[in-house]
Amino acid sequence: MQLRPLLTCVVLCIPLMACVTQTTVTAADRQHQPNLNMTEAARTRVALGINYLQVGDKSQAKYNLDKALQMAPQLAEVQNALAYYYQQVQDHEAVVKAYQQAMALEPDNADSYNNFGAYLCQQGQYQQAEQLLLAAIKRPGYFRVADSYENLALCALEQNDFTQARHYLSLSLTHNATRPSAQFNSAALYYATKQLEQAVRTLELMQRASQLSAPVLLLSYQVAQEQQQWKTMQDAEQQLFSLYPQSREALLLSQQQLSKSEFSVLRQRYLASTASAAVSPAQQPRIKIVIKKSATAESNKSQRRHQVQANESLAGIAQQYGVTMSDLISWNALRPDQALQEGQWLYLTGADRADQVTLPQRYQVKDGETLSQISLRYNIKLARLLQWNNLTEQSPVRAGQFIYLKDPAHLDYDN
Structure with a gap:
């Protein structure tokens, strides 16, 4: 499973260099300038290869990365880029080999450790991934510490270790608030x-x-x-x-x-x-204690209505019956800010409410009312209300005006 659902992983940390201006080699710098030019040219090829990958042209990406490898075979950045390419084409063995080569060429290149750790976490190799990410953080001069701590958080989250994920995210924000x-x-x-x-x-x-x-x-x-x-x-x-x-x-x-x-x-x-941790075998008591459930607790599972008692709230009732507040509001046609009255009956399922209450097809606007207030009162999404009535958020409404509370394309005009 990849590090996705809501959290995106920082996988690629390769600096994309600008194009290199050609220079003339003189006698004084003949021994040093060519190697420097080849390194910068290789970095330019890396940048081109990554750009081609981002637009989906894998053949051009590989061509430029192979050129970069020919120009600077000892450059860890090239191996990092190749590893990223192999990730896109799902060649696991080549990915591992490229990252290992990058770390061997430049043991203090923290990007190699970070990228390899992120990749292994995506492959479910969590322990090795954590070791590599922590190793990246310890590398001298590493300025992407916040990235690696966030990757550690994502890796912890993949293992449902929410406490550790929170800890690593806190460290990420400590380094970059x-x-x-x-x-x-x-x-x-x-x-x-x-x-x-x-x-x-x-x-x-x-x-x-x-x-x-x-x-x-x-x-x-x-x-x-x-x-x-x-x-x-x-x-x-x-x-x-x-x-x-x-x-x-x-x-x-x-x-x-x-x-x-x-x-x-x-x-x-x-x-x-948390539920799994609560009932893990190591924590289970050796002697089972059976407690007889009260009639009220048993009846909660099948109860279809609830009579409001003194000082009860929507939130408390929703929690008592295992439903959401928004559902209670919808099932009982309540306003979000409406106070409950002692003795009031509330429906606990949508089916019961549907049997008892029919939403009117149209509504006549009262003086001072807004579309937002009406949408909240009848639990209709404002976007739908606007669409059904050919209105915009800026459209004025006046007292006495009729607006549709249901899709007019599906109304029964005989009723």
């Missing part, structure tokens, strides 16, 4: 481990630095959703649909499939890892 990928990965880990306040602070730092992207906005939305910060949710949703309408994140949100987002998947991995 404004590193966007490490900040984003930290925020994602905070969300996965339910440290929401830390996630908010990290995301706010990124937003102040204008480090916005579709994944950042979706993560902001999901964090705000758990905290019941409805204005933040709405802002993140509007930015996501406005700036990245074709992104996978926008599609997941519009289709209400947030359980498939990379952040939800990461949280499920975290929960599974």
